[in-house]
Amino acid sequence: MRPLRLLPALAAVVALALAGCSAGSSPDAPGDAAGQTLRFGDQAGQQQALLEASGVLAGTPYQVEFSQFPAAAPLLEALRGEAVDIGVAGDSPTLNALGASDDISIVSATRTPSAGGLAVLVPPGSPIRSVADLRGKRVSPTTQGSIGHYLLLQALREAGIPANEVQISFLQPVDAAAAFRTGAIDAWSTWDPYTAVAQQDNGARVVRDNRGLSPGLSFLDANNDSLDDPDKRAAMTDFVARYARALEWAQSHPDELTAIYAKLTQRPPEVAKTIAQRAQRRAVPLDATAVGDLQGVADNLRSFGVLRQDVQVAPRVRDLGAPAP
Known part of the structure; x- marks a missing residue:
């Protein structure tokens, strides 16, 4: 009877091996973004306005589906639960999510050069x-x-x-x-x-x-299962590059960004203009500087008791390769 008891386990191993073959690759192999739907988690419509105003999503071989959240905490919870594939969050909530789960990685970074409304x-x-x-x-x-x-x-x-x-x-x-x-x-x-x-x-x-008190970093964070899907990761890699171009576009087109943000969110033009001005950011490499700055925030949060355990940033980075424009 012992061989019969081993059959389910053996079948599971074979099934996993066949699934890996059908996927055609390891998690780091090239994929095809065509036909994918990329679910993006946004906060209060700001990134959707940026991406739509800049026009950088024109001609994508994949669809982008936006979900709006009032703050980073529920967005990151949705990311952990695979309700979204990729989303934007600041340094502190990103670190709290990393400390609470192994399901999320950092894939891209941006920095605000001045006080940005925090x-x-x-x-x-x-x-x-x-x-x-x-x-x-x-x-x-x-x-x-x-x-x-x-x-x-x-x-x-x-x-x-x-x-x-x-x-x-x-x-x-x-x-x-x-x-x-x-x-x-x-x-x-x-x-x-x-x-x-x-x-x-x-x-x-x-x-x-926040001047002098925070490094002004924000991140695109991604669900690891989505990253491990070569086709989904190909879409995210393309999206990250387009997002960096949108940030660059915003530097010289504040009026267009203000107009579409006001329309999308139904906020008064004066509020939309202030937000657009203070939201100026640039993509930055996920290099030793960015990782070191985020590690400093992690260490501070640990000393404050906000993080209940140490968080090491470097192992949680899966850079999708969009350098600063």
């Missing part, structure tokens, strides 16, 4: 004039592990204030915006488009932006 905000009439005044106050860094959370913790450390001396309340962006308007929180650490909307609609004032 800031700690207070209402216009607030007595808070500096980060030091946040002691004992109610502050939302938007979602836990977000770039807003990292900025707040960095700003508090810079001011010499222990984080436990601030009343931190994690809220989804829509809830945080409502709490900010009604005075339920005293300050809000968030990012565009929420920063721009709060400034335009509520006269919000910046008490600290």
Whole structure:
């Protein structure tokens, strides 16, 4: 009877071997993007506006399907669950996702050269004039592990204030915006488009932006199963190159980008213009500099207790090869 008990296991091994042969290659073999559907995770329509305004997706042999998320945390959860193939996220949420799962890799990087709408905000009439005044106050860094959370913790450390001396309340962006308007929180650490909307609609004032506190990096992160599919990876590789060209296009076409962003999101032109100006980024190589900067953020998050375990960045990079234009 023993040989019969071994048959299912043997059949499974043979099936896996045949599946590998039918795929025709190892995970790193060339693929064909034609006919693929690439599911892209975006936040608040910003990247979709960029890609549509620049026209870089014209003539792709694959389809791009956009899904919109209010913040990086739910986007990365969808990425882990294979609801999307590739998506955009900042440094802190990317690291939290890497720490929580082996299902995600970093495939491309961008950098904002100046303050890009990531800031700690207070209402216009607030007595808070500096980060030091946040002691004992109610502050939302938007979602836990977000770039807003990292900025707040960095700003508090810079001011010499222990984080436990601030009343931190994690809220989804829509809830945080409502709490900010009604005075339920005293300050809000968030990012565009929420920063721009709060400034335009509520006269919000910046008490600290991200200059000197974060490296200004954002990433395209991908699901590893999608990366291991040669055809899907071929589509992603092409997409990453086109995305870099779109970022380059945006440098010299701010008005076109503003117009399509305002149309896509139904935001006022003044808000759309501010967001477009502050969203100027460039693709950068996933080299030792970028990886080192992200590792520095990871080490800070570990020291803050946001990351529950060490995260080593370099092994989690699968560069799809779009150098800075």
